[in-house]
Amino acid sequence: MKWFFKKKNEKKSNNTNPPPRNQEVESEPKQVLKRSLQHNIQTLKEALGKSSDIIYREIRIGKEGTIKACLIYTDGLTDTTSLQDFVMETLMFDFKKEDLQTEITLEHDLISILKEVVITVADIKDITSFEEMMTSLLSGDTIFLIDGYDQGLIISSKHWVERGVSEPEAQTVIRGPREGFTENLRVNTAMIRRKFKDPNLWMESKVVGERTKTNIAVVYIKNIANDKIVKEVLLRLDQINIDGILESGNIEELIQDSQLSPFPTVYNTERPDVVAAALLEGRIAILVDGTPFVLIVPALFFQYFQSAEDYYERSIIGSIIRLLRHLAFAISLLAPALFIAITTFHQSMLPPALLISLAAQREGVPFPAFAEALIMEITFEILREAGIRMPRSIGSAMSIVGAFVIGTAAVEAGIISAMMVIVVSITAISSFVSPSYEMAIAVRMLRFVFMALAASFGLFGITIGLIALVLHLCSLRSFGVPYMSPMAPFNLSDQKDTLIVLPKWKMSTRPRLISQKNNVRQQDSASAKPSPPKK
Structure with a gap:
């Protein structure tokens, strides 16, 4: 379990590994054209x-x-x-x-x-x-x-049938731009370039894959992005020696810091406005030809709870919604585990009326609380995957009907208690609140671990699991940047865009650990504060 607390997976040097393509000393002579x-x-x-x-x-x-x-x-x-x-x-x-x-x-x-x-x-x-x-x-x-x-x-005569610019399906917003990236690399770079009239926006091209020869563009703002992080990104891309790259997920797996962590350390999005905002913070975007999903590094923990519309709505609305996401994250992670721990080991914590009600519901149920939760969670995961793979016209309806019918039938048959169905349903709904699919998957995986700890040791097991989880999160790095920053290490000036989002006129600086040069967004934040005209 030592790997669980490592800051970064160190790659051991092995002379048998093939050298990077840009460092090959001996190569086959190129076959040149003849006059015939x-x-x-x-x-x-x-x-x-x-x-x-x-x-x-x-x-x-x-x-x-x-x-x-x-x-x-x-x-x-x-x-x-x-x-x-x-x-x-x-x-x-x-x-x-x-x-x-x-x-x-x-x-x-x-x-x-x-x-x-x-x-x-x-x-x-x-x-x-x-x-x-x-x-x-x-x-x-x-x-x-x-x-x-x-x-x-x-x-130059490239031309093929391709999907046009349309609204992103995975990252929808109530208010904001409706355009999303396509599978064409040059269209995607043009959508980013259209938002910046700045010569410091640099796009470095690379080709990865010995057989597919996939075009990749590394995009950053020269006088904002950290030069060390840019150099590290280019180095990791140069070290990729593989026969083919078919999607940005292949690149993500090859350049990420931690291979065994359930938490993602490379952010992906299909929204040009999200990429533009990340570039203004000093982050680096990696565009891969053939996919609409763009990678953004460094990616931090609190970034996965942020949505584009947080910055388009009023700051008080954005702050409330963001706090709601963090609450939904806690519910999705701990709700079944807390229910199992309290009903199994700590019944004295419940009010007598609620305890009597739960005891009446569980009368005749043949399984312990952990087995109930496990059956319901696995059933719901199967329904969720079935809804994704089925045709869209009937997928969502099938998932809702399936969950309702199975839950009702299980309660009437006396296999599952009604309270367990309620807890699992609230947990499932809370997991959909996360704007990031990768973070939601990580929570779904860890939920079963906390359920097992709760069934074994009660609240003490949940406490041990939370301590281990916090230690693991604090040990992660994303291209050298602490994964839990700006909370750990704590940075007061960067709290304006972490748990809550402050008004635009308050965000006068960029994240300190990401952009260490040209850190000032606006010179005088006080003068930018809106105020009624003086009479």
């Missing part, structure tokens, strides 16, 4: 096999069509309309005009003339190796090869 067009096409066909979605369009360009060339693209990932209008038509017709032919004075000028004068596409790059060519080809770009030249051109 047919040789290059044949090499590409051998590497890609009989892939029917790879299109080879051989054409002739130049005056009287004396130069052989080939356009290669991936069907379904390439915008064939723009390829036809702005590339093929230009090369096969406009390029044969005399005014363009007179500009080619030397043989090696052909590539430059094509790139600078002929092809009317915004993004064009030179290419000399097969590895880079295949990566670009399978990403949706068009490859243009010419006979007699050992280099080609990458023509």
Whole structure:
């Protein structure tokens, strides 16, 4: 159990592990293009096999069509309309005009003339190796090869069917923006860039996955984010050596601090406004191509009880709702355990009338309180998962009807007491209050541990469990930042956005342990306080 109290899992060095891709000393020599067009096409066909979605369009360009060339693209990932209008038509017709032919004075000028004068596409790059060519080809770009030249051109032509910007389903709000991230990385970066007209917003690109070659963007504000945390994030991403990344959850598992803790140390969201607010606090966002969920680090415990609408409503409303979330967290974690402990070991704590009522309800129930709670909790978890996996049109209705029918039937059959059904129902409803699905799952896991401790040792077991839980939370780190900050270590200035949320004019500084430079949000918070006009 020593791992339970460790601050951070230390990775032991092992010489047998493969080195990071950016630190490899010896690598295979890159296969370069040849001057023969047919040789290059044949090499590409051998590497890609009989892939029917790879299109080879051989054409002739130049005056009287004396130069052989080939356009290669991936069907379904390439915008064939723009390829036809702005590339093929230009090369096969406009390029044969005399005014363009007179500009080619030397043989090696052909590539430059094509790139600078002929092809009317915004993004064009030179290419000399097969590895880079295949990566670009399978990403949706068009490859243009010419006979007699050992280099080609990458023509930007990515286009595929994708989901448009819509309202987030997992993180809904009453008041606030209705837009959410999509599966397109460039659309997501544009949604963040649209909120910042600041040149200090930096986006560093990386490619992770030997086979999937997934594009990743690390986003932060240069003069606000902690340079040490930015360096640590980039280092952990560079150390990933895996064949494929399919979702941001794969990245989260590979870069998180604690592997065995039930509590998440990397926050994820599909709301651009949440990412923008995190960047203004000095946090770092990690965007992964192919998923609408963006990772935010460092992620702290109290961050999982915050919702975007806390800052859009009046501060008093936001504070009450946030306190309600913390109360729901305590109920969801401890309610069944407290009921088991009191009814099993500490009946004297109950008023006589309530004790008599509970005794009457439990008359004829064959199971102890712990077994009752365990049966009801497992049944409700099954119903919850069934409601998620079933079609949405009937999923929620099925869960509600199933819980109501099973609970009523169990009470009438004398298997479960009515009070236990009430306690489990309140616990289940409280678990839905959490804005974060990851934190709700952690509470669901720990609830069974506290139930077992309560059934074994009563309130003493619950107390031991709470002490162990607090020690574990205080030992966690998220990219070097204490997980329980600003509560442990305690920081008075950061309490304005922890258990409650103060008005905007009171939030004059950023979180101290996250952003240690440019810490001031507004210079004079007193002057920002709203006040009625003086007569």
